[in-house]
Structure formats: C-alpha cells, structure tokens
Amino acid sequence: MTASPRAVELALEAAQAAADKLARDIVVLDVSERLAITDCFVVASADTERQVKAVVDGVEEQLRRLGAKPLRREGEREGRWVLLDFSDVVVHVQHGEERTYYALERLWKDCPQIAFTDRDLSRTVEAVAPGAGRR
Template identity: 40%
Template sequence: MENKEILQQIATACDDKRAEDIVALDMQQVSLIADYFVICHGNNERQVQSIARGIKEKMQEQDIDVKRMEGFEQARWILVDVGGIVCHIFHKDERNYYNLERLWGDANRVPLQFGLEG
C-alpha cells in the first residue's frame, strides 16, 4: 500500500473516532521527518486516546506497522509514527498552542475524503 493510501486510512480512522479538524500536510518538499503529517484533535483525554487506538487498530488490520506511539498516557499530544506518515493527535487546548499548521505553513494540504466507504 502506498503512503497516500495509508494517509487516507489514517484520516478515516481519525474521522471514525470523531476527531475534529483533520488536516493532512504533504511534507516531502519541506522536511525529512516524514512524507505526510496528519493533524487533528479531540475534545478530552479519553477521545484523544480513542483516536490513537483507532489508528493503531486500523493499521494492524492492514498489516501496517505502527513504528512508535508517544504521549498516550498524558493524552495531550499523541504522536503516532507509521513510517512515512506521522499523525499528531492533540487535545483541543494544545492544538492552538502548538499550531503545527502554521509552523509547517510551507507544506501543501492534501485533500482527504470521508464517508465514501461502503
């Protein structure tokens, strides 16, 4: 499966757990960290953890390795590393503070599609 397909799977997993303001950034021309970032937020710690779990489960269903997950216990900013794609799941209060979309403003947004499965 190509990174763009995995990106959509991750975004769908976020959407399935009612993540808010899901944004995908193409990082290939601006950073060596990852090919893509997915950024979203939940309204409380439990939802933030649920989103992270949902991504991990969706990746396991596809036999895709989650390389690393950090910040799960505190659930203020969970980072899920899926190789070329890094998903940042914020608590809503933290998202505005860190404002990764502005920090990585040179990155192009990647259009995502939701609700088309079935």
C-alpha cells in the first residue's frame, strides 16, 4: 500500500509552504506501509524557535486553503519541535539541534522518500551549491 494521492498532494504542499518560509533539509516520507495512522511525514528544519513557528504557521495556512485542518498541534510553546497532525499527513518542524538528535529520517529509513523540489529554483540551487559561481 502506498500513500493516497491526496496525502501526497498535501505533503508536497506542506513541504513547499515550509520552503517558502526558508525551512531547510525538507524531506517527505511515505510511511503508509509502516504506520496505519498516517500516510506521509514531512520533516523540515529551522534555525531558530521563531522560524520554527513561522514555518508551522505557513504550513497550516497553506493546507487550510486546500481544505485540510490540523487535528493536533503539539510542541508550539517550546518552539523546538512542532508537530502538525493532518491525519493523512504529519508535519514535523524541528530546530536544527532536535533534527540532528532525533534523526527521524534514520528511524524511518526503510520508508520511500517522495521527491520534493522547491518551486523557487533559486533557493534550491543555493541550497545545493552555496557560493557557486563566486570567486
């Protein structure tokens, strides 16, 4: 069983919303074969607690436009790891230190990744090759 088309659509929109708020290291995982409670995880990093909150707000706003409301929102007070549960999609926005420590991608390494490309290619190019073309 693979993630539903709706779950993939929401996960990719969540990933784009996170990218629009300058989240880093965005990964979309199809966890549908391992978990019965959700189809996709979106994992993103932010450098500060304020940015974590901005990313979370951006994701929630974008998915609401698509008719998805979060069932739960956890960890917002601390701003270090916020979880948004949209049922078919669970979004994890983590401060860089938490991302490194908990390494969700390693825990779910057997799950296939869903390809995500930032629509703003200038951010993608900079993320892949910082300083490219500079002398």
